[in-house]
Amino acid sequence: MLRTDEILxxxxxxxxxxxxxxxxxxxxxxxxxxxxxxxxxxxxxxxKILSRxxxxxxxxxxxxxxxxxxxxxxxxxxxxxxxxxAGHGQNAAIQVAKTLDTVASEIGVDFVGGFTALVxxxxxxxxxxxxxxxxxVLSQTQRVCASVxxxxxxxxxxxxxxxxxxHTILKIAQATADRHGFGCAKLVVFANIxxxxxxxxxxxxGPGEPEAAVNIGVSGPGVVCSALKRxxxxxxxxxxxxxxxxxxxxxxxxxxxGELIGREVAAELGVAFGIVDLSLAPTxxxxxxxxxxxxxLGISKIGAPGSxxxxxxxxDAVKKGGLFxxxxxxxxxxxxxxxxxxxxxxxxxxxxxxxxxxxxxxxAVCSVGLDMILLPGDTPPETIAALIADEMAIGVxxxxxxxxxxxxxxxxxxxxxxxxxxxxxxxPVMEVRNAGASMQFVHFxxxxxxxxxxxxx
Amino acid sequence: xxFRFPHSFVINVVADDRPGIVAAxxxxxxxxxxxxxxxxxTVLAGYFTLIMIxxxxxxxxxxxxxxxxxxxxxxxxxxxxVVRPTLAPEQFVPRPECDRFVITAFGKDQPGIVRRFxxxxxxxxxxxxxxxxxxxxxxxxxxxxxxxxxFWDIRMLQADLEQMGQxxxxxxxxxxxxxxxxxxxxxxxxxxxxxxxxxxxxxDFIDD
Numbered sequence: 001m002l003r004t005d006e007i008l009x010x011x012x013x014x015x016x017x018x019x020x021x022x023x024x025x026x027x028x029x030x031x032x033x034x035x036x037x038x039x040x041x042x043x044x045x046x047x048k049i050l051s052r053x054x055x056x057x058x059x060x061x062x063x064x065x066x067x068x069x070x071x072x073x074x075x076x077x078x079x080x081x082x083x084x085x086a087g088h089g090q091n092a093a094i095q096v097a098k099t100l101d102t103v104a105s106e107i108g109v110d111f112v113g114g115f116t117a118l119v120x121x122x123x124x125x126x127x128x129x130x131x132x133x134x135x136x137v138l139s140q141t142q143r144v145c146a147s148v149x150x151x152x153x154x155x156x157x158x159x160x161x162x163x164x165x166x167h168t169i170l171k172i173a174q175a176t177a178d179r180h181g182f183g184c185a186k187l188v189v190f191a192n193i194x195x196x197x198x199x200x201x202x203x204x205x206g207p208g209e210p211e212a213a214v215n216i217g218v219s220g221p222g223v224v225c226s227a228l229k230r231x232x233x234x235x236x237x238x239x240x241x242x243x244x245x246x247x248x249x250x251x252x253x254x255x256x257x258g259e260l261i262g263r264e265v266a267a268e269l270g271v272a273f274g275i276v277d278l279s280l281a282p283t284x285x286x287x288x289x290x291x292x293x294x295x296x297l298g299i300s301k302i303g304a305p306g307s308x309x310x311x312x313x314x315x316d317a318v319k320k321g322g323l324f325x326x327x328x329x330x331x332x333x334x335x336x337x338x339x340x341x342x343x344x345x346x347x348x349x350x351x352x353x354x355x356x357x358x359x360x361x362x363x364a365v366c367s368v369g370l371d372m373i374l375l376p377g378d379t380p381p382e383t384i385a386a387l388i389a390d391e392m393a394i395g396v397x398x399x400x401x402x403x404x405x406x407x408x409x410x411x412x413x414x415x416x417x418x419x420x421x422x423x424x425x426x427x428p429v430m431e432v433r434n435a436g437a438s439m440q441f442v443h444f445x446x447x448x449x450x451x452x453x454x455x456x457x
Numbered sequence: 458x459x460f461r462f463p464h465s466f467v468i469n470v471v472a473d474d475r476p477g478i479v480a481a482x483x484x485x486x487x488x489x490x491x492x493x494x495x496x497x498x499t500v501l502a503g504y505f506t507l508i509m510i511x512x513x514x515x516x517x518x519x520x521x522x523x524x525x526x527x528x529x530x531x532x533x534x535x536x537x538x539v540v541r542p543t544l545a546p547e548q549f550v551p552r553p554e555c556d557r558f559v560i561t562a563f564g565k566d567q568p569g570i571v572r573r574f575x576x577x578x579x580x581x582x583x584x585x586x587x588x589x590x591x592x593x594x595x596x597x598x599x600x601x602x603x604x605x606x607x608f609w610d611i612r613m614l615q616a617d618l619e620q621m622g623q624x625x626x627x628x629x630x631x632x633x634x635x636x637x638x639x640x641x642x643x644x645x646x647x648x649x650x651x652x653x654x655x656x657x658x659x660x661d662f663i664d665d
Contacts, residue, residue, distance in 0.1 A: 004589045006641040068632035256639040
């Protein structure tokens, strides 16, 4: 029999602190949809997604209701579209993207990820088609999300691809200039892209995965923040070790929610249960913020010295709690710091407390990278590429996933505020110091070799 | 349920709480040659209640057992005792296949809260297997652990209960028990699918 205090503490977490399942992502292998004619390819793709995923939203809602936990976002991730597009051209890429957009809308999912190219060692003609079509794809579709892996531990950093992405990101921003460059929010540039990530925009189905799998993203920065505040209010003599323990326990509980829902959704859909990704993914809602957690940990101005140590402790404790809760932890599993989507981080950036360089340092010890960062519209493509290269280097050298979601806002200067609305929030355009001073480095191109795996001091 | 001896009884004791009640009751059962096979007690607002399954090697009239338990009280304050022979498994009211859910309701206390919710549940053949209600600050908190027949659509029950809660000024949630197990205990699931607490109780009788 359950104890009353157990029931009450769960009720508080779910209803007072608004814990939810952030994303249920159905990953689908679509490689069997390849066809010589693009019409046939699109028809097969549409039929496969409809046959596998048409019940996704209904099942998520039913299972969520049974446990009293809303599943906020239902999504689909497919195997890299570059594989499907081998032998096809840019028009085919756009037709495929539009097919994905339409079918996603029909089955009621908010995003479909996997408009992906893996180019960490080299760019195939199909990869080039995918990358070159991105400005059109991301400006002409609503729900298609793209990702490009430009670096890996084993291959190093493909600087030609990084350079190309610098130019591509600017083109996407210009193609969506009427929406402040919003198209760039649907593109993630990765090092060591995870094969089972349920979070958008970077979700795709990697090689080695089954035919179909349900991957779950649970979040809950608000729950962690409330738990810390409660603990601090009860006990004045806490150490950081005690606070790390509190984060770990809360993460355990949050992960369990994801595993319970994920296993049941997968069973109902008749597909494999993949992983739970326990990531503290903020939303612009007040209180649902990783920045707030840093403040609760005693960093009164986010970005101040100590911020990197605080977020390192937070990320590590989150991972430890999650790993004990589930044997199927995967994806990114850490703390996200997307400036635009986190009200406290955006405020700190606006006040000048949080600068690009400090964010970069923080990403060395947390998930996932320079995420939802607004840049001045006139930032040179080489500088965007160099920002990407720095972030990729952190991932490759530290053997972790890092990523960039950079948005050069057309016509905007450092300090201007941009409002995307909804989940994407609002933030100030950040200052890029020394813009244009990395030209020669980027123009060398080629590949930065894979790093050594010993002598890691 | 496993009985030590062939003649088993359910024993219920109610008293104002004080040390020595369990000692007195168990002493009386031992004097009669009996064995306590299962027991559970709770104390609420200073009042004690005990439910016990005890078995004896020889047949005994329930009234004799009750009287011996009453006589065992040494405090002079007394207690109420009810003794009934246990039922055979087939004598219990048959139950449909059930899932276990938890209902929680929070709101301003007023007469009729427990009645409204329990009447609704009774009308749906939903069994309450554990019930807790108390004041928490300005609010009354009601928590019931329920066995809900599998043929009901949970979302319909949730809608009914939430509507009733709104009429009473209460926040009501109906959730499967596994969410509470998963977030509080080291295991992910409570009872395996399709096996409710009551059903397992009766199966143990059959095992015996």
